[in-house]
Amino acid sequence: MKKVLFASTALIATAGVAAAEVNFSGYGRFGIGYVEDRSETTIVRGPGADGLNGTADDVLARSTAQTDDVILVSRFRLNIDGIAETDGGVRFEGRVRLQADEDASNGEANSAGLNGARFSVIYGGLRVDAGNVAGSFDNLANYYGNEVGLELFAGQYSGVDYNFLAYSSTGSGANAVFFQYSVGDFSFGASYDQAQATVIGAGGTTSTTVDADRWDISATYTFNNITAAVAYGQTDAGVAGVSDPSLTVLTLGGEWGDFSGTLFVADDATQVASTDGTAWGLSAAYNLGAATTLLFTYGDGNASADTQQVAIGAIYDLGGGASLRGGIGRNDCDSCASDTIVADFGAQFNF
Template identity: 75%
Template sequence: MKKVLFASTALIATASVAAAEVKFSGYGRFGIGYQEDRTAATTTTTTTTTTTTTASSATVQNVNVNANAFANDTDDTILVSRFRLNIDGTAETDGGVEFSARVRLQADEDSSTGEANSAGLNGARFSVIYGGLRVDAGNVAGAFDNLANYYGNEPGLENFIGQYSAVDYGFLGYSSTGSGSNAVFFQYAVGDFAFGASYDQATIFQGGGNTTSADRWDVSATYTFNNITAALAYGQTDAGDAGDDPSLLVFTLGAEFGDFSGTLFVADDKTENDLTDGTAWGVSGAYNVGAATTLTFAYGDGNADADTQQYGIGAIYDLGGGVSLRGGVGVSDCDVCDDSTTRADFGAQFNF
């Protein structure tokens, strides 16, 4: 009787999962990562408390916190790793409207020490999809984060070099390890055109360590013709009394020609800060040398003093079955930086 009851329970559970179409996907990667003069940050905090008595005999405590950060030397070469598991639940109405939700379980190493971190779930993303229309809510990626060819080809196991390196504007992005911005993203695709837009409440830092919420929005348009994709996006944050409104305008171009694929990136980055205001640009490419080997490269720079310049190359060797060996080497620098930083990595990645 117990065996029959157990079998019935298992059937009910299996049927429930099948009806809900719960799917798992993701990847794992691990290997060796090198970063020149790698440091681990240590923060010491001093707290001072004063007590004031008001006329009504109520006691008010004012706490002043002073934090000092110190950089401690650590090993330049560490074990790097990531495990990412996407959990997607999907249901569809009789009229063909799809409802879905995603959470992500992810564990990364501590990039400053190489010690392992625990895995944790991020904030949920909810989606409604019908035909070419898609609406996301919750922990979403905005128009820039979803923009075709924004990230281009990123060399290395950890994708540590990007054509977008000189962009300093803070746009809405999907959070793999946090709760996200609890925002809304809209996208509509028809034929060769696609249009997107997103909105959320961003945090603006004011003087004295104070913060306030501000409206942040972005829009995008994408057009694909033959083997070429062109995309344009604009975003702005309403700074209010904090000052002028920061904004970002990005144009990307991507193309495929046989075994070669490449991207072009140009941006007008208005952060309302002289050190980071200006034009950013970059290129990236990938070339299939043979049936199993792909070479990648990326370069990014800007004309502002604090813009990050990055350049590097990488290689991918496909072992089949979703498994590949990956590695890369690159340099990061800026006009006001004391020294440039060299990074390199090598390891394996397997998709599931």
């Protein structure tokens, strides 16, 4: 039966277009995750003072209960890519992603679901994505650096609070456009998201729809073993007299034999006092040999609500696309009641 299904799929994929194909890829991971004083928040909603649900005053009750600090963590991700290439060398791609994660607040399993589709046109050094896309920051070289842990729970970008355009693995995404052009050691990127936001009036009795368009641009240059990248993005506040939130990021990354490292600095102009300021971080990876890689990351910001993260971890390569991964770190901020210890360990296999 399996052979029949695969044969049928191949016939459908190649019918009428000689260079068409369907590819499957992804990974699975599972293990143990620890978060100090892990808790779950329950919200009860109902008609508020205006008699409506979905407004600012429709929360009737909110309660937070402590759950188990140690839970079973897992993820299954399957990318489904449809690809066709014209006789002239223009490549068309479409991707959807099937993903299932645990509920991080209580450790219960979540169902898998498909996300929003991303469509791409690629020719030479030009790439244009439409739909559920990643913007310039999400695509920026060395933005994420060397993240730590099976769940990648810590990164050098932790002090950033600006809401940039990012690919959604489990949702529909923003339905935007991303453009990238590469020539030699230089690449340029830009994205635009035509969005709107709803502003709730005092008491939740009125609401106004305003423009909240997002755009960003980036440039990347690689020389020898070092890559430098810069990106700027801005969101329309949509309210008269309110400055537009923006983010500027500069990254540097390099490799020297068994060692690799990244530096990160950002001007995080969120226009909110508790998060507005400068963010910075760094990360490093060192190959010890014997299939073992050590990782370190640190991120922080000067605003009171910026999250400071510091973590160390390791990856042990088992071969065949499988590895053991884990890490331990700490989360803190100036306005937090206390810091939190986070750790995990488990296995990941790529396919």
